[in-house]
Amino acid sequence: MTTSPIQMHQILANPSQSQSGPQAPIRQSTGNSLLAKLNAASPVQSPVPVSAAQNQIFSEDEKRDWGFKFHGYPAFARWMGTSEDFFLLRRFSDLNARVLLSMQDEIMFLEERLQAIDKRHMDALFDKTTQGKLRQSILDRTVPVDRTAQEQMKQSRNDTLRHDPDPERKQILKKLRTLLKEYNESVIAFSDMRSRTTANERQITNLENWLYHNYPGAIDPEEHKFAKHHEDLIPILTKDRSPLRHLVEKSRKMRSWSLFSVNKEGGTSTSHFYSGRKMDAFTNVIIIVLGLAMLFGPTWWLNSIESADGKLGIITGFTFLFTVVLVCSSVEQPFQILAGTAAYAAVLMVFMQTTSAKS
Secondary structure, three states: OEEOOOOOOOOOOOOOOOOOOOOOOOOOOOOOOHHHHHHHOOOOOOOOOOOOOOOOOOOHHHHHHOHHHHOHHHHHHHHHOOOOOOOEEEOOHHHHHHHHHHHHHHHHHHHHHHHHHHHHHHOOOOOHHHHHHHHHHHHHOOOOOOHHHHHHHHOOOOOOOOOOOOHHHHHHHHHHHHHHHHHHHHHHHHHHHHOOOOOOHHHHHHHHHHHHHHOOOOOOOOOOHHHHOHHHEEEOOOOOOOHHHHHHHHOHHHHOOOOOEOOOOOOOOOOOEEOHHHHHHHHHHHHHHHHHHHHHHHHHHHHOOOOHHHHHHHHHHHHHHHHHHHHHHOOOOHHHHHHHHHHHHHHHHHHHHHHHHHO
């Protein structure tokens, strides 16, 4: 479901007051089972005192003025959940970039330290003659092993992970395992968030109308500052919509048609809900009708024209119109639109040649 922009005039909603009824009696435990213990447990007591006066009646104006009490986050969350056009959040581009840079620098520091340890093992003292005898004694298993040569070889090893003689290198690799996982996941998550389109003007208007006009004061002023960051707001769900669909949505009269209207709980009295599926079906019908008109119209016209220049003029004009219709009715890339236009022009040219040959 999608929604139209909320009206700017004030029309209050009518939230009903909930009254707490009498509590059911607590059943006594008759055994040692978990169910019996749960039944015997005392109910959770609310820290907020509930007034026993039943004659407290608040007018709609009072409920609106005291929105922090009667609306607040329960109403705000319920309203946001009714449509993807209402559910806007901040992307935090600057903070995400700064955190990623911090993680990158930490990984680079460990990378440089790891390279320094590797180089230290490469540059360690290494006697080729002694190490050759040590290798031969290890292979023969008969010659006594030279402990000095063995210690020298240990300090020069870069060939093992299981028996790494350097404990610091093991610790660095262990830290990198965790850091790289967090870094990779953060980069992928932020790249997905960056690919989302920024909230459009209509969606931002919906949010600001609820916060500042429909229910002013319902959300703490320090906590609704996120709505001021227009360039950083993104819808929780993005859908590709054709320019024709956007044009239909901008028309208040068309949005108000009974054909599109739906009843949905959770909105405000100034919210108008319409069916996204019905609007998609309506725009698809328009596209099909225009497509058929662009196909059959020029063919009948070409059949009645004898002049070659006149036929070329008809083909040129309808090809241009077809390109405009294709741009307004699709979300394809420019080269795909050009490919469709070329195919359309080719069909008309073939028909022109066929009619010319018959004449």
